[in-house]
Amino acid sequence: MRVRLALGLGVTASLAGLLALAQQTPPSRNVGDYVIVGLARVSLGSGVHVLSGNVGVNAAGSGPRRGLPGSPGTLFVSHDGTFDLGQGAAPVADTVRLSNHVTVGDVYANSFSAGPGTSFHSPHVPFELLGSGRTLFAAPPELPLFTCAGSAFGAFVLPDGPTRLAPGAYGSLFAKRDADVELAPGTYRFESIKLGTRATLVAAGPVTVNVCGDLRLSNAVRIGFTNERSARDFVLNVAGTRVAFGHGNDVTAVVRAPNAQLRLGTLVRLRGQFIANAVSSGPRVEITCDTGSAHCARVTTTTIPRSSTTTTTPPASSTTLPRVTANIAEICGNCLDDDHDGLTDFEDPACCSDRQLFPMTVDVGRIRPHGPRSLLRLKSLLAAEGLSDVNPLRQDVFLQIRADGGHEVFCAKVPAGRFVVKRPGVFRFRDPGHSVGSARGLDRLAVRIARNGVVRFRALARNAAFTSPRNGQLSVTVSFRNALEAEAGNRCATTRSLRTDRRGALRTP
Incomplete structure (x- = not known):
C-alpha cells in the first residue's frame, strides 16, 4: 500500500509539472x-x-x-x-x-x-530557437534598401541656433553645441550624423532618416517632434557600425542599426524601438516601447521647444519651433513629471489617489546645503493607522521633496530587496558607498512598523544630490510601490508644512 501511495504521489507530481509547463506562454x-x-x-x-x-x-x-x-x-x-x-x-x-x-x-x-x-x-x-540558425x-x-550614392550637398556644419532642412540627400551632418535642426516631413539621407551637446533634431511630421555611416550623439541631445506624434513617425535607419548616445539624451524614434553596436550613456531616456547588433547601456536608462503593437503601451512624445529665431541653410526655409505640450499619462516611479501637470510620480493622483494617501508628521527635519549637495535628515510619522501593510522587501520605497509651486528638488528610490530586517517590523537600508544610484546619495533609510499599526520613517544623507530653495515651502512625500502590481496598490504619506530659511536650510522643530 505504501509503494502504491508513493507511486501515485509521484505520478501526480509529474502530471502537475507537465501541466505547469503546458500552461507556460512562449515569448512573442x-x-x-x-x-x-x-x-x-x-x-x-x-x-x-x-x-x-x-x-x-x-x-x-x-x-x-x-x-x-x-x-x-x-x-x-x-x-x-x-x-x-x-x-x-x-x-x-x-x-x-x-x-x-x-x-x-x-x-x-x-x-x-x-x-x-x-x-x-x-x-x-x-523556449525553442527557430531554424538552423537557432x-x-x-x-x-533588416534595414530597408536605400542608396548611398553621392549627394548634391557635401558635408556641412550647422551653427548653434535653429535651422530647417527640406527632404533630400545630404553629406555628413555635424550640428554644433546648442544647434536646433528641424526636419520637414519626408525622407532624408545623410552620409553620417553627429550632434553636439544640447543639440536637438526634431521633425514637424513623419520622417525617415537614412544614414549611410555612423550616428553619434553628444550629451543632453534630444531627438523627437515639434508636436505630439508617435515615435514610429521618426524612423532612423543606420547602416554604419557605430551608434553612440551620450549622457542625458532623450530620444523618441524607431532606430534600426543591425550592423552597429549601440552604446547608451547614463540617464538616457528612450521612447520607441531600438534595434542593433549589440546593445550596451550605462546606469539609469529609462526605456518605453512605442511601436503601435498592442503589446506596447501607447506613448505620445514630448515637444522640444527652443529659440524663437531661426537660421537657414540651403536647401531650407525659416520657421519658428512652436511650443506644444505633451498629452501623456504619468508614469509612476521614474522621477519625471510625464504629464507636465507640475506633479511628479506619487505627488500625482494618478499614482496615489486620496484613498491611498496619508498625512505625514515630520518630527525632525534638517537640510543643510553645501554647494550642489545637502545634508538631509528626516524623522517622521508616516501614519498612525492604515499603512501597516507596506513591505519594503517587496515594494520600492521613494522619497520626494518638492518646492511649493516649483520644481522637484529631490527624488530617490530604494529598490525592493535592498532592505534588511533587523527585527520584526524594522526594515533598514544602508549604503555608505552609494552603490545604489537611484538612492541619490542616501546613506541610511529605515521603516518601522509597530504592532499597533504606527509606521515611522527615518532617512539620512550627508551628501544628498540636491539644493533646496531659499525662503521656500517644501513638501515631502514617502511612497511604497510594487513594480509587479497595479498602481492601486501604491501607498503614500505626505506633508507640506516645511519651510527653508534665507540660506535654503531647514530646521524642524
Whole structure:
C-alpha cells in the first residue's frame, strides 16, 4: 500500500509539472512587441527601467564565454534594474543573467541565473530557437534598401541656433553645441550624423532618416517632434557600425542599426524601438516601447521647444519651433513629471489617489546645503493607522521633496530587496558607498512598523544630490510601490508644512 501511495504521489507530481509547463506562454516572435532587440547580445546598466515592451536577443549562445555578460546570445541586466510586468516588459534571450536586486516578472530563457535579492516569476520559461540558425525571430530585423550614392550637398556644419532642412540627400551632418535642426516631413539621407551637446533634431511630421555611416550623439541631445506624434513617425535607419548616445539624451524614434553596436550613456531616456547588433547601456536608462503593437503601451512624445529665431541653410526655409505640450499619462516611479501637470510620480493622483494617501508628521527635519549637495535628515510619522501593510522587501520605497509651486528638488528610490530586517517590523537600508544610484546619495533609510499599526520613517544623507530653495515651502512625500502590481496598490504619506530659511536650510522643530 505504501509503494502504491508513493507511486501515485509521484505520478501526480509529474502530471502537475507537465501541466505547469503546458500552461507556460512562449515569448512573442513579433519584433513589434520589443523595445530593444540585440541581434547578438544586450547588456543593460544598473538601475535600468524598462517601462513597456520586451527586451530580446535574437542569437543563440555560442563560444567559450557562452552565458557570460557580453557574450553572444546573452541578455545581462545589472543591479537594481526594473521591468514593468504590467506594461508587458520581459527579458527574452537564450541566456538571461540578472544581477543583484533586479525586479522583473516573467523571464523567457533557456539558461537563467539571478543574483541575491532578485524578484521574478518562477520558474523561468524556456523556449525553442527557430531554424538552423537557432534564432528568436523567424526573420531577423533588416534595414530597408536605400542608396548611398553621392549627394548634391557635401558635408556641412550647422551653427548653434535653429535651422530647417527640406527632404533630400545630404553629406555628413555635424550640428554644433546648442544647434536646433528641424526636419520637414519626408525622407532624408545623410552620409553620417553627429550632434553636439544640447543639440536637438526634431521633425514637424513623419520622417525617415537614412544614414549611410555612423550616428553619434553628444550629451543632453534630444531627438523627437515639434508636436505630439508617435515615435514610429521618426524612423532612423543606420547602416554604419557605430551608434553612440551620450549622457542625458532623450530620444523618441524607431532606430534600426543591425550592423552597429549601440552604446547608451547614463540617464538616457528612450521612447520607441531600438534595434542593433549589440546593445550596451550605462546606469539609469529609462526605456518605453512605442511601436503601435498592442503589446506596447501607447506613448505620445514630448515637444522640444527652443529659440524663437531661426537660421537657414540651403536647401531650407525659416520657421519658428512652436511650443506644444505633451498629452501623456504619468508614469509612476521614474522621477519625471510625464504629464507636465507640475506633479511628479506619487505627488500625482494618478499614482496615489486620496484613498491611498496619508498625512505625514515630520518630527525632525534638517537640510543643510553645501554647494550642489545637502545634508538631509528626516524623522517622521508616516501614519498612525492604515499603512501597516507596506513591505519594503517587496515594494520600492521613494522619497520626494518638492518646492511649493516649483520644481522637484529631490527624488530617490530604494529598490525592493535592498532592505534588511533587523527585527520584526524594522526594515533598514544602508549604503555608505552609494552603490545604489537611484538612492541619490542616501546613506541610511529605515521603516518601522509597530504592532499597533504606527509606521515611522527615518532617512539620512550627508551628501544628498540636491539644493533646496531659499525662503521656500517644501513638501515631502514617502511612497511604497510594487513594480509587479497595479498602481492601486501604491501607498503614500505626505506633508507640506516645511519651510527653508534665507540660506535654503531647514530646521524642524
